[in-house]
Amino acid sequence: MQRYTDVICSFCGTLCDDIEVVVEDNKIVDVKHACRIGTAKFLASNDYEHRLLKPMVRKNGKLVEVSLDEAIEEAARILKDATKPLLYGWSSTSCEAHSVGVELAEELGGVIDNTTTVCHGPSVLAIHDAGYISCTLGEVKNRADLIIYWGANPMHGHPRHLSRYSIFPRGYFRERGQQDRELIVIDVRKTDTAKIANKFIKVNYGEDYELISALRKVVNGGELREESVAGVPREEIIALAEKMKNAQFGVLFFGMGLTQSYGRHRNIDNAINLVRDLNAHTKFVIMAMRGHYNVTGFNEVLSWQAGFPYAVDFGRGYAWYNPGETTANDVLQRGECDAALIIASDPVSHFPRKSIEHLARIPFIAIDIHPTPTTQLADVVIPSAIAGIEVEGTAYRMDAVPLRLRKVKEPPEGVLSDVEILRRILARVRGEEALTAKAEVAK
């Protein structure tokens, strides 16, 4: 029996690093401190019945088991033959895998994009225009006295966010924890997070932008003419603006309630500017509630390697970026890509039908840890080891703090890490000798 402490949970962007895991005979038998989802992820790694274990290639319409070398060879062939391959996913694997992925995209002259495109892509667009006035989560824990979640429901999406970083923990300047803080939730529904808030403000669907504009006008000394904006009475807006201005350290966490709804990136642009306005009065910061545990890491790697955070087209040998043109859903819906590699993501479950109709039509490779609707439609399926459980690597928390993922157990026999699989595909694309056929199990 082996007990591991300080293990990092590779589920969501909260990236809790205090997990204890007990392993017996290469099986995780106990998980402490993790949330329901994190625990499920650790324990599910044992469940080989629900894991992908063998590489598969579609032959005569059916996926059949093949050797790893054959799967790699076929994957390389599909990608090499393509004129505009799309390399998508990435958010649930390590930065080391991202790094090889960027090199592969460059080599292929393909388009590389990650799930940012369907979560905080709009936030990135807003950052381009407005900037990003933020902090690390420890700052929130130590200093924040006013915490706002807007269009975010961490009780479901980031179950330990509240207890580790925002409302509940005791901090250096907030010794009494929750008693020293106030929680406000702004949403279209009274979510489970809203239920524990000191105040819930219900905004009409699709009118967040108007509410932010009204708040900014008040914060900047203007008068509000309307009786109510976005379903929120004027007095309440003025009171909220006052509360924000009078906080010692305020934080606005926002989620997909703002990025995916009407207004998209402009909701965030306006929200960042609200926070900027508040800095003329007090200390205020804003933070995106990033979903996948390493969605942020991909943005970091691609930015330092290619200059842009997501949705990069290497077609002409250099990076070209313009979301709306180079983003996965647009490339798919316009029917531009003629092959794809999907890794650590399940777009068939999570992309709109119009995008998947094209994906289903083109040859594509799926690399994942377990079967998904995406692997169901893929032409090559390559099982991979779980980063953060079976493989080490780097991941970036939602506040861009980088942590080293740990390894607590061996992957299933013959199953390689994403890094190793990608390296082999890259080598074959380059026409280099096939790496040793013997599965070199990921370190």
Place this chain on the structure above:
Amino acid sequence: MKEVVLTPKEQPSYGLIAECISCDVFAGKSIDEIKALPVYYGNKQGELGDFFEISGEVASSAEEQRIVIAGDVPKTRWIGKEMSAGEIVVKGSAEMYVGAWMRGGKIIVEGNVGAFSGMLMQGGELYVKGNAGDYLGCSYRGEWRGMRGGTIIVEGNAGMEVGQNLNGGRIFVKGSVESFAGVRMKKGLLVVGSATDRVGAQMVGGTIVVLGNVLRLLPSFDPAGEVENPSVADESFEGVFNKYTGDHAERHAKGVLYVRKE
């Protein structure tokens, strides 16, 4: 003017980057040289002649050059990029980025244009008989110094964020526009037939004129009375307009919005 005619053959599904379709590039070349100009699709490089039948007369200077695209080019991008003089006529619809970074001359599109057309224009005229996509006359992502000169005229409708970060020049959309027309506008003139909502969002300067309806105004715009036949620069607009200032979400905003009274 001398005219070169490009008759489209089959368009690639990948999107065709044809920034060489510009009077500046064509002028002074032979037809064979024009046929051999590079175009890009996916990870491949091809020649303009692979996708167009090319004939006609080449001028010695851009000013004297006219290019006619004799049909729909729904996958062709970047027509007239950085063009400084001459005329391009598209007898059909084109895709994204028509007239991006254009500095002079004229582009006429008889059909529709895709998103990001007129991006960061500095001069010249882009005339669209059909509709325009999103981000007409926009800036590039993150660039706060947007379109700063020239004129865009669209007879039909346009999409989201017309004139985003507009920093000079004029945009006229005779039909309707989607949300966020004139978002983050700083200078210049934007005239639209009608608008849905969030007109002038985060604008700090410049003028927007709506000749018809606005579905909903932002709460951060303030009424500033009625104006009859307002004129902006050398353009005047007939009728009685409600004048608003904004966007007062921004400090020191000096944007002006006119909406014609019904």
Place this chain on the structure above:
Amino acid sequence: MSGLILKNGYVYDPLNGIKGEKMDICIENGKIVEEVSDAKVIDCSGKVVMPGGVEIHSHLAGGKVNVGRMLRPEDHLKNVYPKTKLTRAANGYSTPSTFLTGYLYAKLGYTTAFTAALPPLMARHTHEELHDIPMLDKGALTLMGNNWFIMRYLKRGDVELAAAFVAWLLKAVKGYAIKVVNPGGGEAWGWGRDVRSLDDPVPHFDITPREIISGLVKVNEMLALPHSIHLHANNLGRVGNFATTLETMQVPNGTKPARERQVLQLTHAQFHSYGGDSWKNFASEAESIAKAVNSNENVIIDIGQVVFGDTTTMTADGPMEYYLSSLTGLKWANKNIELETSPGVTPFVYSKRSPVSAVQWAVGLELALHINDAWKVLLTTDHPNGAPFFKYPTIIAWLMSSKYREETMKEVHSAAQKNTTLATIDREYDFYEIATITRAGQAKSLGIQETKGHLGVGADADVAVYDINPEEIDPSRDYKLIEEKFARTSYTIKGGEIVVKDGEIVKVVQGKTLYIDARVDESLEREVMRDIDYYFKRFYSVNLANYPVQEVYLTNPTPVQIDATNVR
């Protein structure tokens, strides 16, 4: 690896006192050697040969640089290079991609570069980016001027514990030196405030910037670290800040350096040499600062030169970036980092028509020209704050040619003429002085002069060969040629390998990463670990076990061993 002989070049090697003598440089196994038998000969006749350039202060890598990239996609439409068989796709002007950063430095003849500000909690990120910067040996100046542990220890007078903490921190984050940015101001920014003088107390910590600086100077000399403390003083960029700067230079008075170097490097001094009392009468005080440097044995500066154009400012001085973005109204990024620091980023355009930019441009040059001893001046742009680093050739040309300065002066706002002394200066740098401020002096300040910044036997074989014939070119007159030739080496040799030829990358190599591995007394270490443990459990958002950076992140990790067991 066979040897190389660089034959018959004009060698400028200030650390060895060589001033343009025609010499051969022999290379074997990555080192400079006395002689070599089996060697490829490179004819360097009619060419200048210098040690590889050393960069002491450049925002090369890390969270803040990447925030700059994410903030500015428009910056990455410039300087675009498609991939080649050898090099990766690369782009970016003020915030180049990592690969481009390496390639561009190599083309300038630089072979070593230190990143200016590593925030400890984000250290892994900095090292990940350094990993992807080829061509250079690297190190990281580590931010400590607003660190809670340090402020608490120094307040209590526990200099030994502070030293033990610094030793632990440098090893944990694989850092190289003590960097101090707006001491106290970074913590105050946690509440949206700043400190504005050396005696302004830091909120809640009851310590002053003066105490932080003098304490860290003591710690640095106690540990006898190779570099001195590296200080970004308070009030950066503020009108009239020279008074604070002058006062700051007096803080370490009486301190004996533990090594042969300064005790204080005042970084990007250009941004700290301003007079006047409003933007309307903004003026240079470079002469006063230069005088103070001339008469102070303890202090050297790097200039932080401004070159006109569009750039991205980034610093751990959070309140300053807020202030700057409030002046320009441009987009602004901020990132308070728990218990440690508070960086910010905002774009900036230095315009020739702006009186302020014109004065800023002059101030940097004035500093370099008024300070008599070139060993006390290091060439930097505080990349990318004053300008991108690849503008160095322009600055070299300005320093070597008063005529070029006059020409530029004509193009810029008259404030440069009226409110600075630049127009009155005739001094022109020679090649020896240029080699001093770009290599030798930088290596000496960093304490790496045994192997870097010179061409004596035993040095690392890092060499730059420029196509300049000092007997034919008159830099004063041929300044455009100087600008051109310093931008593209004939050869850059890194660790004995030719990596650039005729301004093009011919080989991509991975450099070393230097970091400090200082050993302190065990009981002292135990004591400091108890505090570290306590603070991590309560106030950090990551567990202590997950904080230190593993060596796997470093390219060719090269610890610099320091025995500090006598501290106590």
Place this chain on the structure above:
Amino acid sequence: MEITLITGRTVAQGEAMEKGKIGEGFTKACAVIELDPEDMSKLGAYEGDEVRVKTDSGEVVVVAKKSSSAPHPGVAFIPMGPWANVIVGGDTESTGMPPFKGTKAEITLAKGERVLSAAELVAQIYTKDKE
């Protein structure tokens, strides 16, 4: 009845997803629509009833569930997953982001109709038409 459809994460969806998307748990967690109780009675639906959700992009049968976040009349929620995503709109309005929240949908009772599993749904809607 017309509603505005929003989609997003839930703990149950996250947990089920990590346990594998082939099992019944995933269907249970994601093939549901959370409705405002008033909307439910207007529709005549009870907890556990099948309803058909139809948009411009397609239609899907899911199970009605009383929302615990009510009141939010006119707004309904389906957890992210294949059921939601075969009916959300596609147009990114040149931003890259499809409209995952805010699709107009028509819901009708579909008592007794079978709720497909993820695999069945995918097989029904998407075809591999190669070779």
